[in-house]
Amino acid sequence: MANAGLQLLGFILAFLGWMGAIISTAMPQWKTHSYAGDNIVTAQSIYEGLWMSCVSQSTGQIQCKVFDSLLNLNSTLQATRALMVVGILLGLIAIFVATVGMKCMKCLEDNEVQKMRMAVIGGVIFLIAGLTVLVATAWYGNRIVQEFYDPMTPVNARYEFGPALFTGWAAASLCLLGGALLCCSCPRESTSYPTPRPYPKPAPSSGKDYV
Numbered sequence: 001m002a003n004a005g006l007q008l009l010g011f012i013l014a015f016l017g018w019m020g021a022i023i024s025t026a027m028p029q030w031k032t033h034s035y036a037g038d039n040i041v042t043a044q045s046i047y048e049g050l051w052m053s054c055v056s057q058s059t060g061q062i063q064c065k066v067f068d069s070l071l072n073l074n075s076t077l078q079a080t081r082a083l084m085v086v087g088i089l090l091g092l093i094a095i096f097v098a099t100v101g102m103k104c105m106k107c108l109e110d111n112e113v114q115k116m117r118m119a120v121i122g123g124v125i126f127l128i129a130g131l132t133v134l135v136a137t138a139w140y141g142n143r144i145v146q147e148f149y150d151p152m153t154p155v156n157a158r159y160e161f162g163p164a165l166f167t168g169w170a171a172a173s174l175c176l177l178g179g180a181l182l183c184c185s186c187p188r189e190s191t192s193y194p195t196p197r198p199y200p201k202p203a204p205s206s207g208k209d210y211v
Contacts (some may be wrong), residue, residue: 004103006181007119011098014126014178018091020171021133025084027164028054028064031144034158047162050081076143083136084168090129091175098122098182123182130175137168 028049045056054064067073101119141161148158 003184006184007103010123010178010181010184011102012178013174014091014098014123014130014182015095017126017130017133017171017174017176017178018088018095020167020174021084021088021091021129024133024137024164024168024171025050025088027162027167028052029162030140030164031159032162034148034160048159049162049164050077050084076140080136080140083132083139087129087132087136087175090125090132094122094125094129094179096122097125120183123179126175126179126182130172130179133168133175134172137165137172141165 028051029047030049031047033046044058047054047056052064052066054062056062070078098119099122101115101117101122103115103119144159144161144165147153148160
């Protein structure tokens with residue numbers, strides 16, 4: 001029963017991480033305009049995501065522009081896009097595989113070992129999906145740090161971490177934790193002992209005593 005509860009907890013955490021990865025990918029605030037400096041105009045807020053760049057005015061008006069050309073984007077943005085999409089697709093596959101192996105489901109009830117192996121496979125795929133999202137967010141964040149501390153970057157063109165980046169890091173952590181908990185339901189190999197041989201029974205005594 002405890003193993004089933006641990007399995008269910010891992011699935012819920014991994015599912016929440018997968019949802020967080022989708023939300024992070026769709027959010028436009030992967031990097032926000034930095035206000036470091038003396039001559040920065042704070043009447044508007046500029047932020048960019050994986051698919052668009054937006055400008056928010058102090059009046060509440062928001063204008064967004066979708067990136068038109070894929071080839072015109074830098075390599076970091078293209079790689080981050082691809083990794084996030086791959087991570088989401090892997091998470092979707094992991095959900096189906098892990099669902100089959102959940103103890104609360106009726107699938108593969110006649111084969112308990114195979115059922116537990118499916119849960120472990122789903123956990124492994126969740127781990128790979130979490131690592132993919134983690135690499136994507138860390139790569140993008142490293143690019144922001146490099147551009148921020150680059151002396152050739154103008155002060156009014158520097159960006160900082162956006163909320164979507166923190167959401168991606170949290171989603172990757174949940175996927176890794178949930179996948180690890182699912183992997184803990186790995187079936188243990190039962191040790192088989194050889195069948196003991198019956199010893200031959202001693203012949204009954206004839207009742208005669210020999211001196």
